[in-house]
Amino acid sequence: MDTGTEYQERFAGDRETMKTAIYYFTGTGNTLAVARDLATELGDTELIPIPRVIHQPEIVADADAVGIAFPVYFWNMPAIVRQLVQNLRFNGNPYIFGIATCGERPGGALFNLKTLLEEKGTTLTSGFVFVMPENYIGPIDLMGDAPHRQEKYTFAKSRIPSVGEAIRQRKVSVPEGSDSVLLKIGGRIACTLATSLYNTPRRLHATAACNLCGICEHICPTKNISVRADAVRWGRNCTQCYACIHWCPKGAIEIGGRTSRKPRYHHPDVTLADMLHQREE
Ligand SMILES: Cc1cc2nc3c(=O)[nH]c(=O)nc-3n(C[C@H](O)[C@H](O)[C@H](O)COP(=O)(O)O)c2cc1C
Numbered sequence: 001m002d003t004g005t006e007y008q009e010r011f012a013g014d015r016e017t018m019k020t021a022i023y024y025f026t027g028t029g030n031t032l033a034v035a036r037d038l039a040t041e042l043g044d045t046e047l048i049p050i051p052r053v054i055h056q057p058e059i060v061a062d063a064d065a066v067g068i069a070f071p072v073y074f075w076n077m078p079a080i081v082r083q084l085v086q087n088l089r090f091n092g093n094p095y096i097f098g099i100a101t102c103g104e105r106p107g108g109a110l111f112n113l114k115t116l117l118e119e120k121g122t123t124l125t126s127g128f129v130f131v132m133p134e135n136y137i138g139p140i141d142l143m144g145d146a147p148h149r150q151e152k153y154t155f156a157k158s159r160i161p162s163v164g165e166a167i168r169q170r171k172v173s174v175p176e177g178s179d180s181v182l183l184k185i186g187g188r189i190a191c192t193l194a195t196s197l198y199n200t201p202r203r204l205h206a207t208a209a210c211n212l213c214g215i216c217e218h219i220c221p222t223k224n225i226s227v228r229a230d231a232v233r234w235g236r237n238c239t240q241c242y243a244c245i246h247w248c249p250k251g252a253i254e255i256g257g258r259t260s261r262k263p264r265y266h267h268p269d270v271t272l273a274d275m276l277h278q279r280e281e
């Protein structure tokens with residue numbers, strides 16, 4: 001593996017061409033908001049929605065610095081982000097950084113990204129965590145941080161210049177978060193409980209408040225929803241982003257019975273149009 005000094009020297013000659021590409025995935029806009037702020041800070045940065053490229057058999061990253069930005073799910077990466085990394089090929093030898101947004105605890109999400117990249121013969125050179133508002137609404141509602149959302153936005157924004165500078169300087173650092181084996185096991189157990197036992201994706205359904213507007217079908221990053229003349233149906237390819245629940249204009253999507261009458265959330269600077277853009281064909 002590269003040592004910090006070697007790595008920074010290797011990039012020393014590349015300073016005029018600072019093109020950055022950030023592959024991002026978002027369910028409620030937190031990750032997109034952070035990725036956009038970072039893109040503005042860095043300049044010459046392309047934001048690439050992961051759902052738009054995920055079906056390509058090989059995704060070629062062609063930039064001096066490549067970022068992978070995602071929300072943390074169960075102290076890990078979302079399945080769709082793992083799939084991206086598996087299909088990603090890097091042109092040349094870019095500086096690779098991770099951006100993980102989470103509600104409180106990132107666990108080993110960025111370390112898992114590093115391991116995945118190492119299995120491909122490359123590595124994660126740095127990884128940054130941004131604590132943002134919680135969007136996990138079921139089966140346990142963790143969105144009790146609502147009174148502190150503004151503080152989280154403010155703190156996240158305050159970190160952008162230093163993270164941008166670290167990327168510009170091609171700094172090598174240990175990813176933020178924790179590499180604890182216990183957290184890895186805990187994350188797997190939490191994920192199993194939420195997805196297999198409680199079976200969260202299978203319990204998604206639309207209530208009588210649904211007006212069949214079709215937004216959920218077009219927003220779902222994995223094309224897992226179809227809106228028919230008389231009903232909304234979910235398939236089995238759910239990455240658990242909760243976008244359908246939070247963006248339904250009628251608040252008509254529930255997981256079993258535990259999410260009813262609970263407020264929905266999305267980042268205030270991210271619009272429905274932004275979400276539809278993430279998935280556009
Ligand atoms: C299925 C699921 C699992 C989550 N697991 C975690 C977690 O392990 N740790 C944490 O701090 N936040 C967790 N969250 C909260 C999100 O990581 C956080 O709200 C993130 O910023 C959402 O980003 P987005 O708006 O870009 O989708 C989880 C959210 C969901 C939907």
Ligand code: SF4
Pocket residue numbers: 206209210211212213214215216217227232247248249250251252253
């Ligand atoms: S977004 Fe909501 S209202 Fe629109 S079709 Fe889906 S469930 Fe129904």
Ligand code: SF4
Pocket residue numbers: 201204219220221222223224225234237238239240241242243244245
């Ligand atoms: S079905 Fe809903 S929660 Fe599952 S991936 Fe699609 S939008 Fe996200």
